[in-house]
Amino acid sequence: MKKLICGNAVVGQSGGPTCAINATLAGVIRGAKQHPGHIRTLYGMRNGIEGLMREELVTLTGKYDAEEQLALLGQTPAAALGSCRKKLPDPAEDPGFYERMLGIFRKYDIRYFFYIGGNDSMDTVAKLSAYLREHDYDMAVLGLPKTIDNDLAGTDHTPGFGSAAKYIAVTMQEILLDCAVYRVPAVTVVELMGRDAGWLTAASALGRGVTGLEPDLVYLPERRFDPARFLADVRGALARHPNVVVAVSEGLRFADGRYVGQGCQSGAKDVFGHSYLAGTGKVLEQTVRQEIGCKVRSVELNLPQRCAAHLASAADLAEAEGVGRAGVSAAASGVSGEMMTILRTGSSPYRVEFGHTDVAAVANRIRYVDDAYINAEGNHVTDACCAYLLPLIQGEPAVTYANGLPEYMVL
Amino acid sequence: MKKLICGNAVVGQSGGPTCAINATLAGVIRGAKQHPGHIRTLYGMRNGIEGLMREELVTLTGKYDAEEQLALLGQTPAAALGSCRKKLPDPAEDPGFYERMLGIFRKYDIRYFFYIGGNDSMDTVAKLSAYLREHDYDMAVLGLPKTIDNDLAGTDHTPGFGSAAKYIAVTMQEILLDCAVYRVPAVTVVELMGRDAGWLTAASALGRGVTGLEPDLVYLPERRFDPARFLADVRGALARHPNVVVAVSEGLRFADGRYVGQGCQSGAKDVFGHSYLAGTGKVLEQTVRQEIGCKVRSVELNLPQRCAAHLASAADLAEAEGVGRAGVSAAASGVSGEMMTILRTGSSPYRVEFGHTDVAAVANRIRYVDDAYINAEGNHVTDACCAYLLPLIQGEPAVTYANGLPEYMVL
Numbered sequence A, B: 001m002k003k004l005i006c007g008n009a010v011v012g013q014s015g016g017p018t019c020a021i022n023a024t025l026a027g028v029i030r031g032a033k034q035h036p037g038h039i040r041t042l043y044g045m046r047n048g049i050e051g052l053m054r055e056e057l058v059t060l061t062g063k064y065d066a067e068e069q070l071a072l073l074g075q076t077p078a079a080a081l082g083s084c085r086k087k088l089p090d091p092a093e094d095p096g097f098y099e100r101m102l103g104i105f106r107k108y109d110i111r112y113f114f115y116i117g118g119n120d121s122m123d124t125v126a127k128l129s130a131y132l133r134e135h136d137y138d139m140a141v142l143g144l145p146k147t148i149d150n151d152l153a154g155t156d157h158t159p160g161f162g163s164a165a166k167y168i169a170v171t172m173q174e175i176l177l178d179c180a181v182y183r184v185p186a187v188t189v190v191e192l193m194g195r196d197a198g199w200l201t202a203a204s205a206l207g208r209g210v211t212g213l214e215p216d217l218v219y220l221p222e223r224r225f226d227p228a229r230f231l232a233d234v235r236g237a238l239a240r241h242p243n244v245v246v247a248v249s250e251g252l253r254f255a256d257g258r259y260v261g262q263g264c265q266s267g268a269k270d271v272f273g274h275s276y277l278a279g280t281g282k283v284l285e286q287t288v289r290q291e292i293g294c295k296v297r298s299v300e301l302n303l304p305q306r307c308a309a310h311l312a313s314a315a316d317l318a319e320a321e322g323v324g325r326a327g328v329s330a331a332a333s334g335v336s337g338e339m340m341t342i343l344r345t346g347s348s349p350y351r352v353e354f355g356h357t358d359v360a361a362v363a364n365r366i367r368y369v370d371d372a373y374i375n376a377e378g379n380h381v382t383d384a385c386c387a388y389l390l391p392l393i394q395g396e397p398a399v400t401y402a403n404g405l406p407e408y409m410v411l
Helices: A021-034 A048-053 A067-074 A095-107 A119-134 A161-179 A199-205 A227-240 A260-264 A280-291 A314-332 A383-393 B021-034 B048-053 B067-074 B095-107 B119-134 B161-179 B199-205 B227-240 B260-264 B280-291 B314-332 B383-393
Strands: A007-013 A039-045 A057-059 A110-117 A140-145 A186-192 A217-219 A243-249 A295-300 A338-347 A350-358 B007-013 B039-045 B057-059 B110-117 B140-145 B186-192 B217-219 B243-249 B295-300 B338-347 B350-358
Touching: A007 A021, A007 A048, A021 A039, A021 A067, A021 A110, A021 A314, A039 A048, A039 A110, A048 A095, A048 A110, A095 A110, A095 A119, A110 A119, A110 A314, A119 A140, A140 A314, A161 A186, A161 A199, A161 A243, A161 A314, A161 A383, A186 A199, A186 A280, A199 A217, A199 A243, A199 A383, A217 A227, A227 A243, A227 A280, A243 A280, A260 A280, A280 A295, A314 A338, A314 A350, A314 A383, B007 B021, B007 B048, B021 B039, B021 B067, B021 B110, B021 B314, B039 B048, B039 B110, B048 B095, B048 B110, B095 B110, B095 B119, B110 B119, B110 B314, B119 B140, B140 B314, B161 B186, B161 B199, B161 B243, B161 B314, B161 B383, B186 B199, B186 B280, B199 B217, B199 B243, B199 B383, B217 B227, B227 B243, B227 B280, B243 B280, B260 B280, B280 B295, B314 B338, B314 B350, B314 B383
Parallel strands: A007 A039, A007 A110, A110 A140, A140 A338, A186 A243, A186 A295, A217 A243, B007 B039, B007 B110, B110 B140, B140 B338, B186 B243, B186 B295, B217 B243
Antiparallel strands: A039 A057, A338 A350, B039 B057, B338 B350
16 A cells, blocks of 8 residues: 655646636646645646746645535536647656656655646656656656547547537537528538547547437548549539538548548647648538539638537536546556546446546557448448447536626636 | 407427527417417427418427427427528519418418517518408518617517527626737637627626626627727726726627728628628727737637527517517417517516517517617727616526436437
8 A cells, every 4th residue: 555645746737728627727626625635735737838838837725626616617618727739858868857847846745746638648647647656756647538539539529529519519500500591402511520530520520320410421530531432422422411510520632641620720740740730621522513513612610619618518527527536546546647437337328427538558559430320421420429429528518608708717 | 459360379489599589489389378368279480480371380288288399399409490581572573472371361261470589680670561451362471679789679689689688698798708828919809690780789888787797899880890999998007907808799880881801701781681791899899909919719609699598698589488478469469560579567576568569560660679778989889788688697597407418309
């Protein structure tokens, strides 16, 4: 049995914002309150690891931990502490960076480190955890999963995904109804987020078996995109009815690996070497206009996919909060170097438990949409996919409004 | 006193869909039930006047007039009867068209005609009304206003606008929170609908005085767009804080009258001669990238602005329904050739009454944003503008969900 560490804790948010990352923060704050024997003061890092290095810490304990504040925090989108896209250096190449960080941990007696983020943020957790193990500083380092992309390995799904999926599913319903009002043959291409994995694009089909409204065609980045096949698919759909709606992932690639949206992208890369993508929908809009010649438009759902907190999934927010609390409990019981996970322990009724897995096995890996979730033609999802996704969009949080706008928590 | 006409009625939906057009339809259905001495059977035209000419009529009375159905209809976006973009011919040029229509009215004993639509649809109402007056057929012809653009003359505001404005106001809050998470200087250009009038773009500022979150700059089509001035404005905002958000109307034009988005538009025109616009945000994104060189992106809110019924304004839906009911009452009392209007009879508390105005004075006219609502610099809206807009986005309708998705009514 590991000895009980008592000291202070720090929590940070990293990577792209979501609707649920603040719910996880609220869970960590609640968890810290529940473990006063382990955590004296919980600090928040401003802008993730970057703010930590500048010692920009905000005291959460006693200041931002009242239940009314936490309820409001849970319905606030984006990252209340601020975020960053900072890749940690290799300890061998820049040992000074880690020495400065360790100095800050010692100065504030930080014994618990919680980092809420996606693939790239888990790289931070893994490096930090490995460094501290070698430098005899006793600190529990925990990764708390967060990404709308649902592409983290080792977990049934990721907090933040369910809310993005619900936004996409509901918005696709509304777009399908909107597109159905005219009788003129028309194609609407809806571009959805997901650079590598097609989970968000798959969520566009969630009307199946519920309202009966779903896109005619759904193209995921897990299958290489064949323009000739796409045009044949669209022509086939137009032969059946005038209003064709196609859902496409921003990350679609041709057989040779080039992105479909490459024609419209800037060529810039982020610090992790990812290409910035834009324009898959626009490219396909032009393709339909030139090759088929009917009325066509493209719609990119864009940022609201990750920040439309007014339409979050109550199931997602509850799990995101639970992951935060469970992370604190795990750390208090001696777990370190792990990412918290969600295990689906029942399907009907849907049930989950929280677990954890080696963060090094998660960092920088991508979880793709299962083969069983994509149809044989590669142009839609299967019923099994909808069955997997549907529990994740259940429930509508009771968002409070004042004067017509949602209320938010500002830290 | 006009004699009481007793016969059948027909209602149609025309032009672009909104979140509130079905609420007005529900109001007409309720109104018809309340006037059984005037209206025996209420029919719906499929796809507006086009469906009428094909005699595609759906019987609403007794089939789609139960309160549970009407409640569901009121939360269904788009146009439940289908819509069209049909410009009526000049009676002098195509008298046969009008004779065929009159034949259909006689065949079904139609004595009340309700048409829910915007500027172009009011042109239909005006032409039809003038024709019938000259051809001795006794029918009340009423226009019921509908447009997210809020650009109809003769009414304080239009049903459908409040819901679109609420969607924009709330989504802008979420985007502002999303954009605030990083510290890297960045510009986000948000493109909003409104080809001619800037009402929707103005709604992006509604956080003022409520949450305190609003875009740094707001450009409406009522002011000619000066790229040099725009760059100076953006540079000034970047000097104050790193995350600059700019709201722009799709209809911005340069001093010489060309659309800013012209570089990206197809050049196609619709049957009313309007240019299809797209790309104002993209053009300004490129401008900032080339001239300022910071991180920049553009977001086009696109179709959800007019169909996001999950985030409708309760005030808007109530007025949209009321306009439908009031229209039936007015027609039953002998009013014809008019468009129903909303009169603001009080500001604090906000109160409205319904009236009507000569439809010929509304058709094909555009109501622009008042000068008093735009600041002197032409790069934002005034407090008076927010005071005008804020009552229109009040209240959240109790949308019912089943299995994670909103429930809809299909006619």
